[in-house]
Amino acid sequence: MSINHLSEVEFGVELPTFQPDTSLANVKKFAIAAGWNSPRFTDHEAARKEGLPGALIPGIMSQGFLSAMIHNWAPGAEIRLVDTIFRAPCVVDERYHINGVVTDIDEESGEVEIDLTVTNDAQETRVFGTAKVMIAN
Amino acid sequence: MPNVHEPIDVESLRDQFLNSVFDEYELVLDAQKLADYAKSCGETAQKYIDTSNPDFQAPPTFGSSLQPKVRYPKGFPTFKGLGMDAGKAVSPSKPMRAGEPITVKTHMHDIYTKTGRSGRMVFFVNRMEFSNANGDTLGAADTSIVIREKPQS
Numbered sequence: 001m002s003i004n005h006l007s008e009v010e011f012g013v014e015l016p017t018f019q020p021d022t023s024l025a026n027v028k029k030f031a032i033a034a035g036w037n038s039p040r041f042t043d044h045e046a047a048r049k050e051g052l053p054g055a056l057i058p059g060i061m062s063q064g065f066l067s068a069m070i071h072n073w074a075p076g077a078e079i080r081l082v083d084t085i086f087r088a089p090c091v092v093d094e095r096y097h098i099n100g101v102v103t104d105i106d107e108e109s110g111e112v113e114i115d116l117t118v119t120n121d122a123q124e125t126r127v128f129g130t131a132k133v134m135i136a137n
Numbered sequence: 138m139p140n141v142h143e144p145i146d147v148e149s150l151r152d153q154f155l156n157s158v159f160d161e162y163e164l165v166l167d168a169q170k171l172a173d174y175a176k177s178c179g180e181t182a183q184k185y186i187d188t189s190n191p192d193f194q195a196p197p198t199f200g201s202s203l204q205p206k207v208r209y210p211k212g213f214p215t216f217k218g219l220g221m222d223a224g225k226a227v228s229p230s231k232p233m234r235a236g237e238p239i240t241v242k243t244h245m246h247d248i249y250t251k252t253g254r255s256g257r258m259v260f261f262v263n264r265m266e267f268s269n270a271n272g273d274t275l276g277a278a279d280t281s282i283v284i285r286e287k288p289q290s
Contacts, residue, residue: 018179020179021177021179027177029173029177030173030174030177030178032170032173033170033171033177034170035202036202059201059222059225060198060201060202060225061177061178063225064174064177064178064179064180064196065178066198067178067180067196067198068175068178068179071181072181075182079198079229080228080229082197082198082201082227084224084225084226085223085224086222129224129226
């Protein structure tokens with residue numbers, strides 16, 4: 001269900017999870033657009049030579065996935081804060097799940113707080129954080 | 138830049154380095170790159186992915202991708218210990234538009250510690266603030282670096 005008004009938001013509700021495109025081609029497109037075009041994000045072999053498990057999804061791209069999830073759920077939401085902690089690397093070409101749960105609703109101001117996580121198929125949290133968004137009444 | 142091997146004197150660093158702008162530059166955002174940024178993240182809102190949309194603007198987390206030209210204030214010491222990216226927070230307040238000059242200023246916003254059973258960790262938070270040609274604040278992005286202090290040899 002798409003959220004258009006604050007009155008439709010329920011405390012504790014889980015936002016629809018989505019699986020982002022983590023392919024090397026898409027991460028490279030992102031890295032070029034962001035000005036972060038480094039082999040550690042765009043080349044598995046080069047990343048492994050640096051001791052990494054493979055090319056990494058930039059943390060800022062994970063932030064973008066989280067923001068996209070919020071807009072998929074509430075298209076008119078105005079994001080005021082995305083605060084993230086990168087607990088463990090996310091690797092390109094692996095599958096991740098972008099998750100959110102509503103943890104607070106301020107009915108006067110219209111601010112909604114959402115707990116955010118990026119998890120892998122093993123249900124391990126790789127990124128977690130909080131968003132604050134404004135949703136109109 | 139001195140290389141410090143003694144325990145980090147957090148109070149002294151706070152007194153010397155907090156809240157002074159140490160990096161400033163201007164940039165102009167490219168519309169197609171902003172749209173590519175948003176689309177590759179899976180964004181669906183038209184104002185972030187359609188460059189012809191009258192309200193086209195940078196996606197909300199874009200500020201996190203910007204970096205200072207200089208990472209630390211002049212004279213800031215280097216430390217013995219493993220430095221890691223501890224997280225990023227971005228707080229947009231007004232749209233960042235393609236084609237308009239944006240000023241990016243960076244200051245050290247906070248230095249604090251957390252102590253656990255395995256020792257002390259020191260966090261350094263750099264804050265970048267974005268403004269347009271009218272001086273309107275467009276938002277801010279914080280980057281936290283943590284250093285886990287190593288035992289002194």
